[in-house]
Amino acid sequence: MTYFLIRRFTSLLITLALATVVIFAVMEIVPGDPAQIILGIGATDETLAALRQQMGLDQPLITRYLQWVSGMLIGDFGTSYTYAVPVWELIAERTIVSLPLALIALALSTIIAIPTGIFAASWRGKAPDTGIMGLTQMGIAIPNFWFAMLMVYVFAVMFQLVPAGGFPGWQAGIFVALKSLILPAIALALPQAAILARVTRSALLESLGEDYIRTARAKGLTRSMVLWRHALRNALIPVLTIMGLQFAFLLAGTIIIENVFYLPGLGRLIFQAITQRDLIVVQSTVVLLVATVILINFLVDIAYAWVDPRLHAERS
Amino acid sequence: MNIDAPHEERETWRDFIAKALRNRSFVIGMVITITIVAMALLSFVWTPYDVTKLEIVNRLKKPGTTFIFGTDHFGRDMFSMIMVGARNSIAVAFVAVGIGLVIGVPLGTLAAAKKGWLEEILMRFNDLVFAFPALLSAVMITAIFGPGAINAIIAIGIFNIPVFARISRSAAMALWPREYVMAARVAGKSATRITIEHILPNIANLLIVQATIQFSLGILAEAGLSYVGLGTQPPMPSWGRMLFEAQTMMSFAPHMALFPGIAIIITVLGLNLLGDGLRDLLDPKLRRER
Numbered sequence: 001m002t003y004f005l006i007r008r009f010t011s012l013l014i015t016l017a018l019a020t021v022v023i024f025a026v027m028e029i030v031p032g033d034p035a036q037i038i039l040g041i042g043a044t045d046e047t048l049a050a051l052r053q054q055m056g057l058d059q060p061l062i063t064r065y066l067q068w069v070s071g072m073l074i075g076d077f078g079t080s081y082t083y084a085v086p087v088w089e090l091i092a093e094r095t096i097v098s099l100p101l102a103l104i105a106l107a108l109s110t111i112i113a114i115p116t117g118i119f120a121a122s123w124r125g126k127a128p129d130t131g132i133m134g135l136t137q138m139g140i141a142i143p144n145f146w147f148a149m150l151m152v153y154v155f156a157v158m159f160q161l162v163p164a165g166g167f168p169g170w171q172a173g174i175f176v177a178l179k180s181l182i183l184p185a186i187a188l189a190l191p192q193a194a195i196l197a198r199v200t201r202s203a204l205l206e207s208l209g210e211d212y213i214r215t216a217r218a219k220g221l222t223r224s225m226v227l228w229r230h231a232l233r234n235a236l237i238p239v240l241t242i243m244g245l246q247f248a249f250l251l252a253g254t255i256i257i258e259n260v261f262y263l264p265g266l267g268r269l270i271f272q273a274i275t276q277r278d279l280i281v282v283q284s285t286v287v288l289l290v291a292t293v294i295l296i297n298f299l300v301d302i303a304y305a306w307v308d309p310r311l312h313a314e315r316s
Numbered sequence: 317m318n319i320d321a322p323h324e325e326r327e328t329w330r331d332f333i334a335k336a337l338r339n340r341s342f343v344i345g346m347v348i349t350i351t352i353v354a355m356a357l358l359s360f361v362w363t364p365y366d367v368t369k370l371e372i373v374n375r376l377k378k379p380g381t382t383f384i385f386g387t388d389h390f391g392r393d394m395f396s397m398i399m400v401g402a403r404n405s406i407a408v409a410f411v412a413v414g415i416g417l418v419i420g421v422p423l424g425t426l427a428a429a430k431k432g433w434l435e436e437i438l439m440r441f442n443d444l445v446f447a448f449p450a451l452l453s454a455v456m457i458t459a460i461f462g463p464g465a466i467n468a469i470i471a472i473g474i475f476n477i478p479v480f481a482r483i484s485r486s487a488a489m490a491l492w493p494r495e496y497v498m499a500a501r502v503a504g505k506s507a508t509r510i511t512i513e514h515i516l517p518n519i520a521n522l523l524i525v526q527a528t529i530q531f532s533l534g535i536l537a538e539a540g541l542s543y544v545g546l547g548t549q550p551p552m553p554s555w556g557r558m559l560f561e562a563q564t565m566m567s568f569a570p571h572m573a574l575f576p577g578i579a580i581i582i583t584v585l586g587l588n589l590l591g592d593g594l595r596d597l598l599d600p601k602l603r604r605e606r
Contacts, residue, residue, distance in 0.1 A: 015443045022444065023456075030460045141532075141584035143539050146559055146577035153566050153573070252449030256540050260563070270455060271544070286452060294447045 004305055012298045019290045024065050027283045033057075037277045038081050068283070077284040082276045087284045090269060097167055098258070098265035101181050102250040105188035110243065113193040117200025117239075122227060124205060132197070139194025144253065148187035148260040155183060165262040184261045188253050192246045199242045203235035210234075237307050244300030248293040335597060342593025348586025356402035365393035367400050367553055379571050386571040388561065394572065397553040398579045404465065404554045405583065408547070409534030411469045413527050416476025421523065423477070424484030425515055428492060429507040438485070442478040450475040450537055458546040465554075468547040472537045476530050483526050487519040521598035528591035532584045539580050555580050 035051040036043065052058050056067065071078060077087035120132040156164035163180045170177050207213065208231045216226045255267030262268075266285055273281035336342050365383075371391035379386040385394035427435040448456075454471030461467045488511070491497060500510050541547035542556025550557060555576045562572035 011440070011443065014440060015447060018440065018444050019447055026456055026460060137585060137588060138581070141536075141581045141588060143536055143543075143556075143559075143577065143580050145540060145543055146573070146580065149559065149563055149566060149573050150577075153570055157567050248449060252451045255451050255455065256544055259544050274455070282456075286456060289449070289452060290447050293449060294443075297443075297447070 001305070005302070008298065008301055008305075012294065015294050016291060019294065020069055020287060021065070023283055023286050023290070024068065027279050028061065030277075030279060034081050034277070034279060072284070072287065078280040080273075080278055080281050082273075082278045082281075087281055090281060091266070091285055091288060094264060094266045094269045096170060097181075097263055098251065098254050098267065101184055101188070101254055101257075101263070101265060102247065104178075104181060104185040105192065105250050105253075106243070106247055108185055108189035109193040109196055109246070112189070113196035114200050114239065116193075117197040118204060118227075118232065120197065121201045121204040121208070122224070129201075133201075136194040136197050139190055139197075142190065144187045144191055145256050145260050147190055148183065148257060151183050151187060152260070165260070167261075167263050180261070180263075184254075184257045184263060187260070188250055188257050192250065196239065196242060196246065200235065200239050203238045204231055207231045207234040237304065240307075241300055241304055244296050244303075248296055251289055251292060332597070336593070339593045339596055341589045342597060345586050345588070345590030345593050348582060349590050352402055352583050352586065353406060355399050356406050359396075359399040359403055363393075363396035363399050365396045367392055367396045368551060379575075385575045386569075388558070388572055389565060389569070392553075394558075394575050397558060398555070398575060401553045401555045401558060401576065402579070402583070404548050404552060405535050405538055405580075408465055408469050408472065408538040409531050412472035412476055412534045412537075413530050415469070415473030416480045416530060417523065417527060420477040420480025420482075421484045421516075424481040424486075425488045425511045425519075427481070428485045428488035428515075429511050435485075438481060442482055445474065445478040448475075451540065454537070454541055454546065458541070463546040463549060465548040465552070468538055468541045471541070472534050475537075476534075479530060480523065480526065483522060484519055487522050488515045491515050491518055525591055525595045525598065528587055528594060532587035532591070535580065535584055535587070 033048075033052075035048050035055060035057060039047060039051060049058075056064060059067070068078070075088060077091065079085070080087050080090055083090065116132060116136075120129045123129040152164050155161045162183055165180075167180050168176050204227070208227070210231075213226055213231055216230050217223075221229070251266075254263075254265055255270065257263075258265040258267040259271070266289065270282055270285050273279070273285070369392070374383070374387050374391035375389050377383050377387040377391075379394075383393050383395065385398065387393055388397070423438055427438040445453075450472065453474060454468065457471040457474075458464070458467050461470075491514070497510060497514055500514055505513070538547055538554070539556035539559070542554040543560045545557075545560065547556055548554035558576040559573055562569070562576070565572055
């Protein structure tokens, strides 16, 4: 296990380092000089040069990369070109929208998907199973932003139960704030729930086919006792893996959903920063999201190896 | 019946087609896919109305006998736009899958054949690309090169590379210890030749199924990118773009949002069903488990 941990941790660090290199390189290719963007087209060459020096843009590439990475390690994400505030401040005030949104969506998707998957598996091949599998096929095929638009039409325009978009902020009260997050969360959760329900069902069916289930049945346990006591516990391993991966997708998925609901989250931050050529904001936000994904994948792998000892034994 | 004659195990094309026609997912998926592709092809030579002509007189017409799906805020026929949009969705997803296959499969099979540092590099590359959710990398790519269909293709295509690399590597690795591959090695065939002659034909089934799934994901991704304005640019109609334009008119012209959405759902559903059907048909092992 120790060997596996060390190995996996090393690859985590390598992937993280490579990701920062890729993002930095990509941002270097972006046309446009940040100093020029800040000062506008009327700026003289001297002021431009002065600002470039002040921003450290005259430094060689390697130096700037190292400065950027080492800055992030101590929590300094740089200063936004357009807002002239520390980037971490911008990220922080957007994260308190995006993170709860992703978490609510994950919770919703889990609450819907796992019971549905269990239900379908226990009715394997019968009408309820076929019906649920048909529904999940639909759930996977529906674009979440389209579903979001329909929900806005029904619940915000027709019945006026919830706001059609925007975010009042947490200071407006938890319920008011949650009310404007509920439709986006449902929209995000829908396709994830469909996938998760399918995974739950097939994992459960697979573990129901194992030898120890036959043994349990042979010693006299009923079908439902076997399902709840033995099969479900083992089926949860792949389900947890998929959930970990889905959280990453949810974070990225907020990029589009935030656009449907005009939510001031991380996704909108990236979009605005791109149009304003506020590259340092793009760079740091993307790194943060990618690092989160890498970290979650790492944790899922560790959890998986911890639950299933065969896995790390094989690799080491 | 002659008992001594070797039993004919190989199924003929006729058997396969007969089996395929009995598979409900495959038939429904195939019919939907062919219909959508035919619609897209037809749009090159004929559409009910010209999608480039703006006729304000006909703006925001409800669905009816003249315009079966209604018209948009510029008076363009929604049905014609959906036909032309199909072209665009299919082309983007198709090329993106192509990129994934052409780059991912050689990488994956090579890693399985050579092992060692090459494999290590490939796996790290896979980890890296997987760390960038497709949407995020698409946003970054379009941030550099500007929005457009070509950049959407590149963005989706890059994400497909590790998918195909991973699946072809693991499938190829399972084949290398087999007797017929051993025999080929003993006969002195090179790793590349073995890969082309023995490995590829045997993993083709798996790749076809995965390609169908990636195709449907590509359609969804393209719609998402066009919706946020990073994919196909106007005046070329695209399903995602149509949904974006429909959003502000939701309250008085919901039909503008309804039909492009349904077009996406049907296409993705068709491809997924086709993929499921193909998996059942091509991989009998999986069939028993389902």
